[in-house]
Amino acid sequence: MTDPFMQKVLPAFLVFTFFCVNTYSQEFKITGKVVDAVSEQPLEATTIYAESPKDSALVAYTISDEIGSFTLEDRSGVKEVNLFFSYNGYKTKVMRVQLKDHVELGTLLLEEQAQELKGVSVVGDRVPITIKKDTLEFNADSFKTRPDATVEELLKKLPGVEVDSDGKIMVNGKEVSQVLVNGQVFFSNDPKMATKSLPKDIISKIQITDTKTKAQEFTGESGDGSSKTINLTIKEDMNKGILSRLTAGDGTDERYQANALFNYFNGDERFSLVAASNNINSSGFSFDEIYDMIGRARSGGFSVNRDGGFSIAGLNFGFGQGITTSNTLGASYANSKKGEYEITGNYFFSSSDSYNDERMSRENILPSGSFFTDRESSFEGNTMSNRGAADLIFDIDETLRITLAPSMSVNQTNSIDASSTRSSTENDGLLNENENLTSEDGVSRNFSNRFDITKKLDTLGTYVRLFFNNGNEQNNNESRLNTVSRIFGDNARTDELNQNTEFEAENDSYTFGVNYRQALAEKLFLDLTYRQQEDKNSNVRSVFDLDELTGTYSRFNSALSSDFLFKTSRKTPSIGIKKDTEKLRLGLDMKYQFSDLDNSEFLRSTSFSKSYKNVLLNAYANYNLDKSKRIGVYFDSYVDLPRINQLQPVADVSNPLNVVTGNPDLEPSVSRNVYFNYNDFNWKERTGMFVYFGLNFHDKLISSVTETDEDLLRRTTYINVDGNYNHYGGVGYSKEIKKDSTLKVKFNFRPYFNLQKNVGFVNGQRLEAKRNSFTPRITTTLNFKEFLEVEPGYSVTVNSTQYNLESYDDINFTSHNAELKTTLYWPKNVIWANDIRYNYNGSVGNNFDKDAVFWNMSLGVQMFKKSATLKLLAYDLLNQNINTKRITGQDFIQDEQGTVLTRYFMMSLTYKFDQFGGKKSKEGNRFMF
Numbered sequence: 060m061t062d063p064f065m066q067k068v069l070p071a072f073l074v075f076t077f078f079c080v081n082t083y084s085q086e087f088k089i090t091g092k093v094v095d096a097v098s099e100q101p102l103e104a105t106t107i108y109a110e111s112p113k114d115s116a117l118v119a120y121t122i123s124d125e126i127g128s129f130t131l132e133d134r135s136g137v138k139e140v141n142l143f144f145s146y147n148g149y150k151t152k153v154m155r156v157q158l159k160d161h162v163e164l165g166t167l168l169l170e171e172q173a174q175e176l177k178g179v180s181v182v183g184d185r186v187p188i189t190i191k192k193d194t195l196e197f198n199a200d201s202f203k204t205r206p207d208a209t210v211e212e213l214l215k216k217l218p219g220v221e222v223d224s225d226g227k228i229m230v231n232g233k234e235v236s237q238v239l240v241n242g243q244v245f246f247s248n249d250p251k252m253a254t255k256s257l258p259k260d261i262i263s264k265i266q267i268t269d270t271k272t273k274a275q276e277f278t279g280e281s282g283d284g285s286s287k288t289i290n291l292t293i294k295e296d297m298n299k300g301i302l303s304r305l306t307a308g309d310g311t312d313e314r315y316q317a318n319a320l321f322n323y324f325n326g327d328e329r330f331s332l333v334a335a336s337n338n339i340n341s342s343g344f345s346f347d348e349i350y351d352m353i354g355r356a357r358s359g360g361f362s363v364n365r366d367g368g369f370s371i372a373g374l375n376f377g378f379g380q381g382i383t384t385s386n387t388l389g390a391s392y393a394n395s396k397k398g399e400y401e402i403t404g405n406y407f408f409s410s411s412d413s414y415n416d417e418r419m420s421r422e423n424i425l426p427s428g429s430f431f432t433d434r435e436s437s438f439e440g441n442t443m444s445n446r447g448a449a450d451l452i453f454d455i456d457e458t459l460r461i462t463l464a465p466s467m468s469v470n471q472t473n474s475i476d477a478s479s480t481r482s483s484t485e486n487d488g489l490l491n492e493n494e495n496l497t498s499e500d501g502v503s504r505n506f507s508n509r510f511d512i513t514k515k516l517d518t519l520g521t522y523v524r525l526f527f528n529n530g531n532e533q534n535n536n537e538s539r540l541n542t543v544s545r546i547f548g549d550n551a552r553t554d555e556l557n558q559n560t561e562f563e564a565e566n567d568s569y570t571f572g573v574n575y576r577q578a579l580a581e582k583l584f585l586d587l588t589y590r591q592q593e594d595k596n597s598n599v600r601s602v603f604d605l606d607e608l609t610g611t612y613s614r615f616n617s618a619l620s621s622d623f624l625f626k627t628s629r630k631t632p633s634i635g636i637k638k639d640t641e642k643l644r645l646g647l648d649m650k651y652q653f654s655d656l657d658n659s660e661f662l663r664s665t666s667f668s669k670s671y672k673n674v675l676l677n678a679y680a681n682y683n684l685d686k687s688k689r690i691g692v693y694f695d696s697y698v699d700l701p702r703i704n705q706l707q708p709v710a711d712v713s714n715p716l717n718v719v720t721g722n723p724d725l726e727p728s729v730s731r732n733v734y735f736n737y738n739d740f741n742w743k744e745r746t747g748m749f750v751y752f753g754l755n756f757h758d759k760l761i762s763s764v765t766e767t768d769e770d771l772l773r774r775t776t777y778i779n780v781d782g783n784y785n786h787y788g789g790v791g792y793s794k795e796i797k798k799d800s801t802l803k804v805k806f807n808f809r810p811y812f813n814l815q816k817n818v819g820f821v822n823g824q825r826l827e828a829k830r831n832s833f834t835p836r837i838t839t840t841l842n843f844k845e846f847l848e849v850e851p852g853y854s855v856t857v858n859s860t861q862y863n864l865e866s867y868d869d870i871n872f873t874s875h876n877a878e879l880k881t882t883l884y885w886p887k888n889v890i891w892a893n894d895i896r897y898n899y900n901g902s903v904g905n906n907f908d909k910d911a912v913f914w915n916m917s918l919g920v921q922m923f924k925k926s927a928t929l930k931l932l933a934y935d936l937l938n939q940n941i942n943t944k945r946i947t948g949q950d951f952i953q954d955e956q957g958t959v960l961t962r963y964f965m966m967s968l969t970y971k972f973d974q975f976g977g978k979k980s981k982e983g984n985r986f987m988f
Contacts, residue, residue: 089131089156091164093123093144095171101127102146102169104190104686109133109140112155117201119797120187122742125685130743134798145186148172188218190686192641193269193281199262203845205884207925210238210262210291211254215840217265218795219740219747221807226251228289231738232749232791236270236286241293243393244403244450246331253291256320256333261302264292273401273452274513277460278522278576281639284681284691298324300975308932310965314339324975331391338384339934340960380942381415381438381958398457404449412441417957420904423767424867424950426824430484430771432716440474457515464509473500480716482771490771493544493716501536501562519578528570536562544715546770556715557605558619559612568594586635586648591628598623598703621709622661627700629654635677644681649674652698658706658723671727673698687742693734701725705761705777717765717773726779729758745795752788764820765950778820782827786814803842810835817949827863828949832856850880860947870952872902872945888921890928903945903954911939928969938962 093105107129108120118140119133131142135158144152149169156162187201202216214220219231228235228250238250245253267289269282304320318335335342387409395401419434448466455461475498483489511526537559544554572590579585602619603612635648652673659666675698681691704711707721736751759779767773789811796804815830836854843849853876860870876898883891899910914937919930942959945952 086132086134087158087160087162089142089162089164091129092166093127093129093146093169094166095149096168097171099168101125102149103127105129105144105146105169106186106188106190107131107142107144108187109142109156110185111137112139112141113137115141115185117185117187120201122188122190122686124743132743143186144169145189147189147191151186195267197265197267199259199265204259205845205848205882205890207921207928208259209255210257210259211251213259213262213265214254214289215805218742218745219793220267221793222254226255228254228287229791230267230287230289231740231747232736232751233285233287233738235267235289237288239288239290240329240393241298241327242290243329243395243401244405245393246333246389246391246405247448250289256304257291257322258302261293261297262291263294264290266290266292273450273462274460274511274524277454277513278515278524279520281644283679284644284689285693293324297973297975298326300324301973302975303972305970306967308930308965308967310932310934310963312961312963314934314963314965316341316965316967327396328394329392333387333389335387336385338382339963339965340383342385342387380417381413382960383411383413385409385411398454400454401452402449404447406445406447408445410441410443412439414439415958417955418906419953419955420906421951421953424821424826424862424864424952425767426822426826426864426866428484428866430482430490430767432480432482434478434480436476436478438474438476440472440476443471445469459515460513462509462511462513466505466507468505469502470505471502474498482716484771487548489547491544491546491716493542495540495542495714497538497540497713499536499538501534503535504533506531517578519581520576520584521578522576524574526570526572526574528568530566530568532564532566534562534564534566536560538562538713540713542715546772548770550770554715556712558616559603559605561599561601561603563599564597566594566596568592582638582640584637584639586633586637588631588633588635590631590633592631594625594627596623596625596703598625598707600709617662619710619712620662621707623703623707624657624659624661625703625706626657627654642683644679646677646679648677650677651675654698654700654727656700660707667723669726671698673727673729684739688737688739690737691735694732696729696731699728699730699761701727701761701777716771717775719775722777725761725777726759728760728779731756731758745797747791747793749791750789753786755785757783757785760818762817762819763949766822780818780820782816782818784814784816788812801844805840807838808835809837819949821950825863826950828947829861830947831859831861846884848880848882850878852876852878858947860952870947872900874902874945875899888925890917890919890921892917892919898941900943900945903943907943907954907956908941909943911941912937913940926971930967930969932965932967933962934960934965935962 089107089109093102093107094100095102101123103123103125105123105127106120107123109118109131110116111118118135118137119131121129121131123129137158139155139157142154142156144167146169148171150172152167152169154164156164185198185201187198189196197217199213202213204212204216211222211226214228215222221229223229228238235250237248238245238253240253240257245257267287269284270286270288271280271282274280275282300323302320302322302324304318306316306318308316316335316337316339318337319333321332323330387407389405389407391403391405393403415438417434417436417438419432419436421432421434423430423432446466446468449464451463453461475496477497478493478495480493480495481489482491507528507530509526509528511524513522513524515522540556540558540560542556546552546554570590570592572588574586574588577585577587598621600619600621602616604614604616605611606613630653631650633648633650635646638645652671652675654671654673656669656671657666658668675696677695679691679693681689683689703721704719705721705725706723708723709720711719733754734751735753736749738749740747758781760781760783761777762780762783763775764778765773765775789809792808794804794806796802796806810833812833813831815828817828817830819826834854834856836852838852839850841849855876856874858870858872858874862869876896878896879893880895881891881893885891894915896913897910898913901909903909913935914933916933916936917930919928921928938961940959940961941956943954943956945954947953
């Protein structure tokens with residue numbers, strides 16, 4: 060049967076997009092070829108851009124291809140343009156061109172720039188895009204955004220760049236792993252710290268490169284190309300002064316938000332301070348006047364998370380579900396002097412209180428059929444964290460660098476979880492039930508450090524590097540378990556547990572080694588590396604039963620207690636060869652890993668030792684077809700050692716309905732991965748495309764073995780199994796269309812798939828589950844001048860799970876997500892925003908909500924020369940927000956629904972204050988509420 064949702068929503072979305080995309084006006088085309096004036100060699104990646112003579116507004120731009128040819132095609136109402144030709148190291152060429160259907164300019168000669176004249180304003184400052192050897196650079200002012208937009212909104216305007224609802228940034232299919240400000244870390248490596256808090260109007264350039272470590276930058280090595288780094292360059296006249304934001308809001312249902320940001324810039328020195336407090340599942344670090352509290356993130360993002368809980372700068376807020384009240388204070392300092400030092404440091408304090416009521420319905424698969432588990436729970440918990448980190452780089456001279464990166468944190472948590480669970484079958488009805496009350500109180504302390512010394516031995520790339528890393532963690536936890544289990548049927552009984560567990564763990568890890576690179580020829584290198592990692596984990600669990608006579612937990616339970624010392628030693632020599640040219644990057648590494656495991660259990664006076672040897676290969680090949688096309692193939696392999704809880708042969712009875720015991724005979728698992736990608740962006744057509752797929756194979760993967768008795772009580776342990784895999788892939792296509800200055804359209808189509816096979820054992824029988832999913836996603840952004848922005852989107856996810864058991868049917872389910880975001884800038888100084896999402900999950904059980912319309916609305920009025928914004932926010936306007944989802948596992952199908960934020964209204968005031976170079980911002984003081 061055809062899905063009625065797809066019959067109605069998808070065609071409407073496509074018709075709307077098609078209508079807007081095909082609203083064209085008169086076109087123009089300018090063609091030609093750019094070459095060196097002396098050698099007449101083509102100049103690939105020359106930027107050709109047209110500006111209006113009247114106001115220097117950008118009309119269109121393009122990039123020349125590998126033979127220097129270009130086609131500048133667009134639509135505009137202007138009669139003539141100033142046409143610029145810009146190439147790095149060459150004089151910018153300018154000419155006046157009358158626009159026609161087709162203008163052929165022939166061959167244009169560019170002359171080399173003898174030297175840059177200081178103090179002279181050059182038109183090159185306005186070049187919208189520049190392609191250098193390994194850097195793509197955008198001019199921020201060339202891309203119009205709404206008033207008071209953040210950097211995140213600016214990034215969405217850049218060709219080839221996508222930002223999803225969680226704030227994750229992709230550049231033509233590759234994820235951005237860090238965003239720097241003036242080449243320095245901004246608070247943390249989390250990109251969203253900078254993109255969501257900094258305003259667009261202070262940014263001069265956006266530079267995009269392959270991610271490199273500081274050590275790779277120093278030695279001139281290339282990054283592996285797996286991710287991207289964005290560097291934000293602050294405008295020179297704004298790089299000395301103060302930028303501050305203050306946000307406060309009060310709402311119905313006792314909802315509130317308050318956050319503040321202070322930045323001091325002084326050239327290469329920066330000091331930043333952030334503070335936030337709210338009970339709306341927000342980090343508080345977003346300073347977007349339109350959407351800062353509108354709740355666009357959906358599952359564990361930087362900003363609002365409808366499911367509850369989030370993380371930022373290495374800190375976790377909440378427990379991942381429910382509603383969280385959080386308080387945060389952070390400070391960051393950065394300073395550098397080229398050729399001498401670079402210093403960054405940050406400190407964060409956070410506290411949170413969370414609660415969540417959840418219900419779950421689960422079908423558990425057995426060879427003989429299935430049984431059903433229903434669970435209701437109520438959870439409350441709070442956290443308190445302190446974290447400090449620094450990154451210190453000292454260049455002793457041009458050939459010697461010392462790096463030190465310490466980090467410390469202290470985290471305190473306490474929680475209480477009450478649950479009621481019932482298990483039944485269709486034929487026999489209710490077979491068992493459990494009432495469980497668990498309280499926990501714990502503290503963890505962490506210290507880590509990275510230290511290395513790099514010495515360059517020549518100018519060809521030869522170097523030697525010594526490195527030492529350590530990580531030290533202490534965990535102390537006390538938990539109290541009070542549970543009652545009732546077993547029905549022929550062997551009816553009631554089991555009670557009333558226990559107090561004290562848990563102490565110390566985990567110490569030390570890694571040291573040396574890396575030597577020898578230049579064999581120009582751009583050809585031999586790498587020799589030795590790496591050794593020593594881990595020691597001590598784990599003491601003391602379980603005490605309640606003494607009913609004394610009312611104290613004084614009866615030591617030796618059967619459930621343990622005292623483990625687990626040591627691992629990994630010694631890995633490796634040899635590799637690398638070739639690194641502008642067009643081609645090749646690499647091959649072979650590692651021989653020696654692993655030694657020693658495990659001692661002192662309560663039972665048992666111990667065992669094991670040794671393993673593995674040959675591991677890593678290889679990659681990257682080829683740049685031209686300045687905008689790249690193809691890459693990667694292969695790697697690695698070893699995963701068993702975790703302590705998987706090895707410990709001591710029963711964990713925290714869930715009496717499923718008692719888990721480790722297996723000391725487990726062996727390490729070996730994974731082998733193959734990855735392919737292709738990236739292309741056509742500047743002439745404004746189209747981007749990427750293709751990727753990965754194949755992951757796992758040998759001796761650690762998997763669960765479960766035995767379920769006639770009372771539906773389960774006992775689980777672990778074994779090594781073969782046959783597991785995880786394959787994935789996808790395609791991305793983007794297209795930008797412009798109708799002069801009236802309409803701009805950005806279209807994205809991204810289908811992706813995932814194929815998994817999980818192997819386990821249930822009641823002695825091998826259980827194989829093949830899970831396949833396919834998700835096509837379409838999004839469009841339409842900008843009508845600076846008046847209206849419309850962003851529709853739609854995705855559907857088709858899931859299929861197939862089991863090898865003939866007695867069990869395959870599982871198929873589909874979920875739909877449609878969205879529409881609008882922002883209207885009318886009348887003057889008024890901003891009206893809507894974020895509407897429709898979610899449909901028709902496969903969940905009848906006791907769960909299947910669909911909902913989630914609608915947030917914001918109405919803002921800018922006052923006092925745009926220095927203040929008064930805003931009314933309606934969150935979940937229709938009061939339909941839900942958190943329902945279906946998941947499938949190796950041996951189960953589960954529906955669950957938890958507590959979410961529901962409808963509230965909030966009035967907020969925003970005020971900003973900026974002062975640069977001793978002068979206030981042209982728009983006056985600026986603050987944010």
